[in-house]
Amino acid sequence: MSTVMVIAPLVIANWSVISAAVVGAVGVLGFATVNEGVTASRRVKETNRAEIELDESEILEGSGGSGEEIVVEKDDVRAIFSRDARGALKVCVEGHGRSKAELRQIGEELIGRVTQQYVYHRVVTELANRNMAIVNEEVSEDRTVKIRVRNW
Amino acid sequence: MAEELEIEIGPTGQVVVRTIGIKGSKCIDAAEFIARIVGREESRVLTSEYHETDLHVERHQNIHRRH
Numbered sequence A: 001m002s003t004v005m006v007i008a009p010l011v012i013a014n015w016s017v018i019s020a021a022v023v024g025a026v027g028v029l030g031f032a033t034v035n036e037g038v039t040a041s042r043r044v045k046e047t048n049r050a051e052i053e054l055d056e057s058e059i060l061e062g063s064g065g066s067g068e069e070i071v072v073e074k075d076d077v078r079a080i081f082s083r084d085a086r087g088a089l090k091v092c093v094e095g096h097g098r099s100k101a102e103l104r105q106i107g108e109e110l111i112g113r114v115t116q117q118y119v120y121h122r123v124v125t126e127l128a129n130r131n132m133a134i135v136n137e138e139v140s141e142d143r144t145v146k147i148r149v150r151n152w
Numbered sequence B: 001m002a003e004e005l006e007i008e009i010g011p012t013g014q015v016v017v018r019t020i021g022i023k024g025s026k027c028i029d030a031a032e033f034i035a036r037i038v039g040r041e042e043s044r045v046l047t048s049e050y051h052e053t054d055l056h057v058e059r060h061q062n063i064h065r066r067h
Helices: A014-028 A037-043 A100-129 B026-038 B048-066
Strands: A005-008 A011-014 A032-034 A048-056 A057-060 A067-073 A079-085 A090-095 A133-139 A145-150 B005-010 B015-020 B039-046
Touching: A005 A100, A005 B026, A011 A014, A011 A100, A014 A032, A014 A057, A014 A067, A014 A079, A014 A100, A048 A100, A079 A100, A090 A100, A100 A145, A100 B005, A100 B026, B005 B026, B015 B026, B026 B039
Parallel strands: A011 A057
Antiparallel strands: A005 B015, A005 B039, A032 A067, A048 A090, A067 A079, A079 A090, A133 A145, A145 B005, B005 B015
């Protein structure tokens, strides 16, 4: 008997877990984290802006309160990950000379990659906890990660 | 045949789980285990391999009854 199941991800984590997922994910798309967010915001002038929220997410409030954010940049595009008022993960993308549609597309790609990184970490951690062996792992051209597990 | 799970994590975090060589309801258990880790099950289908196996067993039983 065999089955194929499709599963939609739910991101429920504290800010430190989300931070790790952001840092791990954005590098692949050429973004780098920016330590001085205020300085970075001053460099980007006359920007368009797009905001994307991850509906299926809940960032658990930590000791840092609601002011937590991560800023990443690539060329003239800056993305700010944060927790919105409802507690969901949000990314705000700004860029000089970029259309809103273009910025939205970048934001969706970024938030997708962060979700993928979060899910990957969750799955691999749980498999390890149950002593399941990953016998093969590969990344396809469209950046899908394929894992094969034995000892089920 | 080895019992395996193939887990595909797409660029948006959507996951597709395929069970390979896992017999009986155990294959559903395996997929549901991943679903509990990841999030919300959207769909599930039994593969053609499942139906082929059923047909094979049924034919074998019919032949057996004739004897």
